[in-house]
Amino acid sequence: MSSVPSEAATKVERSSLTDTCASGTGPCDEALARAFQFLGKRWNGIILGTLANGTSGFAELRRNVGGIADSVLAERLNELHEAALIIRSVDPGPPVAVSYALSPTGTALVPALQALGAWATSNLPPS
Amino acid sequence: MSSVPSEAATKVERSSLTDTCASGTGPCDEALARAFQFLGKRWNGIILGTLANGTSGFAELRRNVGGIADSVLAERLNELHEAALIIRSVDPGPPVAVSYALSPTGTALVPALQALGAWATSNLPPS
DNA sequence: AGCAGTAACTTTTTTTTTCAAAGCGACTTG
DNA sequence: CAAGTCGCTTTGAAAAAAAAAGTTACTGCT
Numbered sequence: 001m002s003s004v005p006s007e008a009a010t011k012v013e014r015s016s017l018t019d020t021c022a023s024g025t026g027p028c029d030e031a032l033a034r035a036f037q038f039l040g041k042r043w044n045g046i047i048l049g050t051l052a053n054g055t056s057g058f059a060e061l062r063r064n065v066g067g068i069a070d071s072v073l074a075e076r077l078n079e080l081h082e083a084a085l086i087i088r089s090v091d092p093g094p095p096v097a098v099s100y101a102l103s104p105t106g107t108a109l110v111p112a113l114q115a116l117g118a119w120a121t122s123n124l125p126p127s
Numbered sequence: 128m129s130s131v132p133s134e135a136a137t138k139v140e141r142s143s144l145t146d147t148c149a150s151g152t153g154p155c156d157e158a159l160a161r162a163f164q165f166l167g168k169r170w171n172g173i174i175l176g177t178l179a180n181g182t183s184g185f186a187e188l189r190r191n192v193g194g195i196a197d198s199v200l201a202e203r204l205n206e207l208h209e210a211a212l213i214i215r216s217v218d219p220g221p222p223v224a225v226s227y228a229l230s231p232t233g234t235a236l237v238p239a240l241q242a243l244g245a246w247a248t249s250n251l252p253p254s
Numbered sequence: 255a256g257c258a259g260t261a262a263c264t265t266t267t268t269t270t271t272t273c274a275a276a277g278c279g280a281c282t283t284g
Numbered sequence: 285c286a287a288g289t290c291g292c293t294t295t296g297a298a299a300a301a302a303a304a305a306g307t308t309a310c311t312g313c314t
């Protein structure tokens with residue numbers, strides 16, 4: 001992981017979630033704050049969960065995620081790519097085609113996402 | 128759960144995350160969207176993770192979460208309370224004292240939060 | 255050839271969300 | 285009395301997300 005250049009670290013974000021949480025032994029410690037640096041931004045959890053179903057192009061992902069603005073999807077994909085959670089592959093074509101997939105780091109998140117889904121199934125009323 | 132009046136359901140949200148996700152058997156299904164209805168809003172994951180360490184008052188929670196605006200914390204606590212993820216208890220005092228704790232629904236989320244923390248520890252660079 | 259459609263974004267404007275600061279009433283302490 | 289804390293509420297500014305239109309590069313159809 002330390003070999004991945006983290007350009008996100010050079011972008012000073014207001015109220016960075018990585019500065020939050022009392023140091024403790026409980027679930028809310030620095031690690032959880034780091035997880036929510038991504039997951040606490042609208043759409044990231046859903047995007048990663050959708051990509052867990054398999055590789056997608058931009059438009060397919062937009063349709064499968066459902067309800068996200070193009071510009072927000074583009075920005076999220078860039079951030080997730082820069083953080084090495086997803087892999088962006090370009091087929092030069094023609095026609096040019098771009099596909100997105102979970103990286104190993106992103107894939108490692110899937111069991112936790114599954115746990116979240118299981119929790120919601122058991123604990124949240126259907127909308 | 129079904130005995131809890133869900134006022135959140137009467138508030139039509141634009142781009143509701145519960146309308147997202149292709150139906151599928153993968154992690155991104157309706158259940159995950161429902162989980163991110165809460166967790167995809169900034170601060171909710173951290174708030175729930177902080178409360179997993181034990182009951183807190185408002186000011187203590189604000190300090191322990193770190194970096195959240197009063198007004199946002201107040202609103203988040205109201206939403207989480209309305210969704211029955213937390214319990215709000217009032218000690219009439221004097222002085223009056225309000226405390227917040229995870230409900231059984233909120234508590235059931237803790238293992239998934241722990242999984243997220245473990246993933247971050249193994250997969251995300253320290254900031 | 256022109257047209258319409260799709261993909262993968264980008265740009266602009268509008269709307270919503272979050273932030274920062276101040277405020278309020280109810281207390282406690284020195 | 286003043287100053288501090290608590291648990292919020294209010295206001296206006298800043299940031300993020302949404303909505304809509306746009307661009308380039310194709311493909312397929314008439």
